[in-house]
Amino acid sequence: MKPIKVGLLGLGTVGTGVVRIVENHQDDLHNQVGSSIEITKILVSNVNKERNIEVDRSKLTEDPWEVVRHPDIDVIIEVMGGTTDTKDYIVEALNLGKNVVTANKDLMALYGSELLEIAQRNGCDVYYEASVAGGIPIIRTLIDGFSSDRVTKIMGIVNGTTNFILTKMTQEGASYDDVLKEAQALGYAEADPTSDVEGLDAARKMTILARLGFHTAVSLDDVSVKGISSVTKEDIQYAKHLGYQLKLLGIAECDENQVSVSVQPTMVKNSHPIASVNGVFNAVLVYGEAVGETMFYGAGAGELPTATSVVADLVAVSKNIKLGISGKRVNTAYKQTVLKTDDQISSKYFLLLKVADRAGVLARITQEFANHEVSLESVLQQPNQNQTHAEIIVITHDASKAAIQNVLSSFNAIDVIHEVKSVYRVEG
Ligand code: NAP
Numbered sequence: 001m002k003p004i005k006v007g008l009l010g011l012g013t014v015g016t017g018v019v020r021i022v023e024n025h026q027d028d029l030h031n032q033v034g035s036s037i038e039i040t041k042i043l044v045s046n047v048n049k050e051r052n053i054e055v056d057r058s059k060l061t062e063d064p065w066e067v068v069r070h071p072d073i074d075v076i077i078e079v080m081g082g083t084t085d086t087k088d089y090i091v092e093a094l095n096l097g098k099n100v101v102t103a104n105k106d107l108m109a110l111y112g113s114e115l116l117e118i119a120q121r122n123g124c125d126v127y128y129e130a131s132v133a134g135g136i137p138i139i140r141t142l143i144d145g146f147s148s149d150r151v152t153k154i155m156g157i158v159n160g161t162t163n164f165i166l167t168k169m170t171q172e173g174a175s176y177d178d179v180l181k182e183a184q185a186l187g188y189a190e191a192d193p194t195s196d197v198e199g200l201d202a203a204r205k206m207t208i209l210a211r212l213g214f215h216t217a218v219s220l221d222d223v224s225v226k227g228i229s230s231v232t233k234e235d236i237q238y239a240k241h242l243g244y245q246l247k248l249l250g251i252a253e254c255d256e257n258q259v260s261v262s263v264q265p266t267m268v269k270n271s272h273p274i275a276s277v278n279g280v281f282n283a284v285l286v287y288g289e290a291v292g293e294t295m296f297y298g299a300g301a302g303e304l305p306t307a308t309s310v311v312a313d314l315v316a317v318s319k320n321i322k323l324g325i326s327g328k329r330v331n332t333a334y335k336q337t338v339l340k341t342d343d344q345i346s347s348k349y350f351l352l353l354k355v356a357d358r359a360g361v362l363a364r365i366t367q368e369f370a371n372h373e374v375s376l377e378s379v380l381q382q383p384n385q386n387q388t389h390a391e392i393i394v395i396t397h398d399a400s401k402a403a404i405q406n407v408l409s410s411f412n413a414i415d416v417i418h419e420v421k422s423v424y425r426v427e428g
């Protein structure tokens with residue numbers, strides 16, 4: 001049987017894992033696909049760079065077109081990252097009738113719909129399982145497993161780097177900068193880690209999940225994004241003290257076709273299953289109207305976990321080639337996107353306030369919440385060690401995002417409130 005020939009764009013963390021898995025699992029892959037899988041050509045930016053895997057040097061090239069336009073190649077695996085040139089390579093490959101597997105969430109969040117359309121026109125597949133939550137097969141789960149249900153909420157830890165940082169800061173009191181460096185050395189972080197720590201990487205992944213879960217063309221601009229760079233050690237200490245974990249959560253909700261998608265550091269009650277997801281691990285909770293709550297957990301980044309998803313896509317694409325059904329997968333965004341307004345987005349909130357430590361202050365603050373019809377679940381006052389002020393922690397009952405914004409604006413005119421130190425959504 002003719003082998004499936006693969007062109008690999010990129011031989012970094014994920015590309016190296018792909019080569020290892022294709023080599024080490026060759027017999028199993030052969031049995032599943034019905035022919036061998038051969039990596040024919042590999043694009044890198046520097047062919048002379050020292051690598052921690054042995055590859056036939058003649059396969060390496062710095063010329064992308066040598067891979068993309070190679071006449072024998074059936075499948076292009078894109079694990080180089082970036083969006084501009086990368087998109088051109090993928091479009092060219094699709095127009096030449098080649099199937100594509102990618103781990104690139106930036107590309108899929110920005111141009112996913114366009115690429116899927118080009119693929120379908122050319123009778124080709126584009127698979128992108130590794131683009132969200134590394135080794136967790138969440139994309140095929142949403143496409144296939146939830147096809148009979150209506151998804152109402154998707155909530156997840158979908159960025160390994162930030163979960164690794166927050167976990168180490170919580171459990172070891174480690175400094176933000178040190179842990180970020182460690183995550184980079186382990187290959188979890190993006191080339192520019194700003195997209196990890198500022199929440200953009202998670203926002204891209206949530207865009208992809210919301211599209212698949214709600215069958216609607218959510219765009220990256222529809223996502224409200226806040227990262228972890230402003231999280232303080234004090235926030236983490238207060239979270240621990242009150243029985244919460246601070247996690248960077250992506251939350252997508254859909255009620256009667258009205259959708260909201262956000263990424264933000266969130267206080268998660270210790271008893272909630274997502275609170276115990278630590279380190280580089282990711283987890284995605286999917287709530288279906290019929291099935292109820294489900295949870296998917298696994299390594300969200302790193303060489304072999306991510307490569308597992310990439311090679312699983314390669315197997316799926318190869319089987320489609322054998323069966324003659326490439327490009328036949330229908331998965332359209334058939335519902336119109338209507339975004340929820342801030343009045344319609346509701347959750348509990350945690351607020352940490354620095355206030356004057358004198359009579360009547362607490363009453364004044366709670367009155368302001370009452371004025372905006374925000375009901376309080378608990379209030380805790382912590383005296384400051386040098387007694388210059390007090391710190392008040394408020395946890396609200398469910399309140400709309402708009403009401404909380406109104407409360408915060410009204411605080412500007414209250415002189416006994418010196419500073420709103422932190423505001424977090426609360427889950428659980
Ligand atoms: P990486 O370690 O930085 O590797 C990138 C590879 O692409 C390198 O081999 C590099 O060549 C090559 N490359 C980059 N730009 C190039 C260009 N313009 N021309 C030629 N070659 C180029 O990246 P990675 O961590 O493997 O990530 C790859 C993709 O997978 C990204 O889209 C990322 O978001 C996604 N992803 C990563 C993970 C993870 O855990 N790392 C998880 C899920 C998804 P050289 O080797 O010569 O420098």
Ligand code: HSE
Nearest residue numbers: 159160161188190301
């Ligand atoms: N930088 C990403 C993360 C890699 O930390 O989750 C996986 O997409």
